[in-house]
Amino acid sequence: MYQAVGSYCVVFRCYFGKRIDLKETGESPGDVAQKAAEIQEAIAVGSEAFLQAEFRIMAYFMAGFSVVVFVLVASADGFSSEWEGGRAPGMANGFFSAVAFLTGALTSIVSAYLGMKIATFANARTTLEARRVRDLGL
Numbered sequence: 501m502y503q504a505v506g507s508y509c510v511v512f513r514c515y516f517g518k519r520i521d522l523k524e525t526g527e528s529p530g531d532v533a534q535k536a537a538e539i540q541e542a543i544a545v546g547s548e549a550f551l552q553a554e555f556r557i558m559a560y561f562m563a564g565f566s567v568v569v570f571v572l573v574a575s576a577d578g579f580s581s582e583w584e585g586g587r588a589p590g591m592a593n594g595f596f597s598a599v600a601f602l603t604g605a606l607t608s609i610v611s612a613y614l615g616m617k618i619a620t621f622a623n624a625r626t627t628l629e630a631r632r633v634r635d636l637g638l
Contacts, residue, residue, distance in 0.1 A: 533628060540624035547616050555609055562605045570598040 577590025 532631065536624045536628055540620065543623065544617075544620045547620050551613060551616055554612075558605070558609065562602060566598040566602050569601050570594040573597040 571594065574590045574594025577587070577593065579594075580590040581592075582589055
């Protein structure tokens with residue numbers, strides 16, 4: 501179920517991202533379009549710097565917290581490494597729990613990066629289109 505929803509979101513993002521990319525900005529005075537392009541570039545550079553700083557901090561947190569997850573889950577079974585009564589070893593449970601945490605965190609990072617790229621790219625185009633036809637900006 502979750503894979504289907506995730507796949508739908510990726511397709512949705514690709515489709516609308518391509519539509520935003522291909523949409524013309526419309527007729528507007530050259531100075532306004534040039535200024536909007538400069539502002540969009542500055543916003544894109546700033547958002548990229550923000551994401552790099554945020555991801556660096558998140559990397560430290562992810563590394564530390566994955567160790568905490570591993571230790572807490574593995575210690576529940578006394579750091580066992582043998583199958584007992586059909587139960588997986590504590591070390592295996594801890595390892596796979598840490599991997600699941602890291603996979604979720606990396607998915608969140610990719611989503612944040614793609615969302616920021618689309619948002620900053622679409623911002624200037626929306627502004628220019630709203631200048632031309634007010635209802636299209638809403």
